[in-house]
Amino acid sequence: MRKKLTVLAAVLTALALGGGTATAAPDVAASEAEMLAGKPKFQLPFTCKTHVRVDTWDKGHDPALDITHLPIGGTEGLWVRSSAAGTVVQSYSDPKGAGNIIQVRHGGNWFTTYIHLKYRSVKKGDKIGQGRKIGAVGHTGETSNGRPHLHYEQNYSKGSTATWGYEGSQRKAAHFDGHKYTGAGKTWKLYSHNVGGQDGCG
Numbered sequence: 227m228r229k230k231l232t233v234l235a236a237v238l239t240a241l242a243l244g245g246g247t248a249t250a251a252p253d254v255a256a257s258e259a260e261m262l263a264g265k266p267k268f269q270l271p272f273t274c275k276t277h278v279r280v281d282t283w284d285k286g287h288d289p290a291l292d293i294t295h296l297p298i299g300g301t302e303g304l305w306v307r308s309s310a311a312g313t314v315v316q317s318y319s320d321p322k323g324a325g326n327i328i329q330v331r332h333g334g335n336w337f338t339t340y341i342h343l344k345y346r347s348v349k350k351g352d353k354i355g356q357g358r359k360i361g362a363v364g365h366t367g368e369t370s371n372g373r374p375h376l377h378y379e380q381n382y383s384k385g386s387t388a389t390w391g392y393e394g395s396q397r398k399a400a401h402f403d404g405h406k407y408t409g410a411g412k413t414w415k416l417y418s419h420n421v422g423g424q425d426g427c428g
Contacts, residue, residue, distance in 0.1 A: 256335075261382050261398070264334025266310035268380060269356065269420035270402050271340065273305055276418040285410040289399045290391075293376045295363070296415060302344065302374040304363040307356075307420050309338045309380075309402075314352040314360075315387050324377070324391060325367025328360055337388040339397075341377035342370040357420050 270293075272278060277296040282288035295301040308330055315337070316329035326343035344364025348354060365374045379397040381388035389395040399408035403419055 256382070256384075261335075265336055265401060266312075266332045266334065267404070268309040268338070268401055270416060270418035271307050271309045271338070271360075271376070271378060272418040272420060273307060274418055274420055276304070278416055278418065280407060280414045280416055282408065282410055282412045286393050288410045288412075289379075289408040290397055291378045291400055291407065293363075293378055294374070301363055302365070304376075305359050306340055306343065306361045306363060306376060308354050308358045308360055309356070309420070310336075311355045312338075312353075314348045314350050314354065317346050317348055317350050317352075319346075320367060323367050324369050326361065326364065329381075329387060329390070330354065330360075331387075335382055335384050337381040337383060337396075339379040339381055339388070339390040341379075341391070342366050342375065 270276070270278065279294050279296050279298075281292045282290070283292065295304050310332045312330040312332040314328060315331045316327060319326050324341045326346050328340045328343065328346055328348060330338050332338065340361065342363075342365055343361040344366065346361045348358070348360045354360065363374060363376045364370075365372055370377075378400070379390050380400045381390055381396045382398045383389070383396045390397055399406050401407070402416070407414060
């Protein structure tokens, strides 16, 4: 009973902080090998050749990523693109929490979640290809602390959506181009290789 109360308390705390939906079905136990076998070939969610800084911050934030443009002045309004093909399962605004939010369901029980967007250009139910423009980087929602950045997560769930935004949710270590980016207190400077629309690599 105590374990059930602890889980319930964690979910209620997450919702109070503006974390992700608690309606996703709990995962059936899956090995890391099983999860990775079905993981899409995710790309950074930006136009090809975009230079970005990627931060994990502390243990409570990792493996979620905060991403800003290099130079940082180009962050606000930067186009956000889908990391892989999929279906939009969440697209809504939460001004008191995480602001404009999009979640996309991909193959293999994988999801990506995009938070604090300036605006959203896709709606729930839209089927989108890799590289599709889905919104723009902003600083919406009180949890953005007024700082333009993209809070980005790769999530694994066997439910119709995935929980996000808090320690213990269904977020997993992020992979781009087959490389893993995770670990508290880490920073990387990367270029996007996302082939999207007329702005693809070439």
